[in-house]
Amino acid sequence: MATVPRRSLIAIGVAAVIGVSACGGTASPPSSAAQGPWTWTDDRGKNVSLPQRPRRVVAQSGAAAALWDFGVRPVAVFGPHRLKDGGRDPEVGEVDITKVESIGNVWGEFNVEKYASLQPDLLVAGMYQKDTLWYVPEESAAAVDQIAPSVGVQLSGKPLVEIIEKYGRLAVALGADPEAAPVVEARNRFDAAGAALKTLAAAKPDLKVMIVTGTHESLYVAYLPDHPDIKYWGELGLNIVYPPRPTEREGGFWEMLSWENADKYEADVILVDARSQSMKIEEMARKPTWAMLPAVKAGQLYPWHAAERYSYLGYAKVMEELKANLEKSRDDVVR
Known part of the structure; x- marks a missing residue:
């Protein structure tokens, strides 16, 4: 979400198995097999196609929090996640910030060099404005896009349950178990x-x-x-x-x-x-x-x-x- 508020104050918030793909929220049941092609069509209509399921996921803090609750463990986050006293920002949910890398904590902050050094397979972020990944600075977007493919999840104009379900399907596509007891x-x-x-x-x-x-x-x-x-x-x-x-x-x-x-x-x-x-x-x-x-x-x-x-x-x-x-x-x- 926008820093304050969402849009008008932007300046001031299935595991893929061999031969099976997950497109735009349809996914196969979890499998221990991480090899084989992996595809996903995001809410920009952008098709991500990789030789195997992404393992090293970097996510905006809100997206990271949602994926975490569904069982996905990102390697790094960006966007609000650490308070001034060192505590966990509520925006990052249950994510253990001691176990993930930080590549930016405030609006406009995204360390492209550190992002590249993490060798990410995929970046995930929500979108409040059409085709704009939340908390990815406009001036860095091209460079970020060259390092790894990205998935955008549309947040505005969508029903609450539909958004939650979309993150759930993406989590399953990334290897999470939809029938895990906590889920x-x-x-x-x-x-x-x-x-x-x-x-x-x-x-x-x-x-x-x-x-x-x-x-x-x-x-x-x-x-x-x-x-x-x-x-x-x-x-x-x-x-x-x-x-x-x-x-x-x-x-x-x-x-x-x-x-x-x-x-x-x-x-x-x-x-x-x-x-x-x-x-x-x-x-x-x-x-x-x-x-x-x-x-x-x-x-x-x-x-x-x-x-x-x-x-x-x-x-x-x-x-x-x-x-x-x-x-x-x-x-x-x-x-």
């Missing part, structure tokens, strides 16, 4: 969390929820159709407050409001972007219009995990937390 458990947990959230939404139809992120200059209100997670929650029945389609200048995903106009929309609950580079709630509290919002006065502010990895485990945890927070929230704050 099955996570899938069941995701289904249960979704069902519980749907039940809550039906019990609290008047509970209005808004999702935002902020910078010191502006407040951004999430546009539901462009965010797979928010759209999914809307489909489950949550009453999401969101703006009309963003203008071309805003570039999609958000409506940009000056802080003077931060009270344009009201909600009982506000979910606030929890990414480390996003404006913190304590900082927002200094903005007079923010402080006057009903949800703020009621103390019904909870985190929105905007850069959650697209895996069953990742979103099971998100929905469990969201359900717990909404369950204790009043639905009469906005009158």
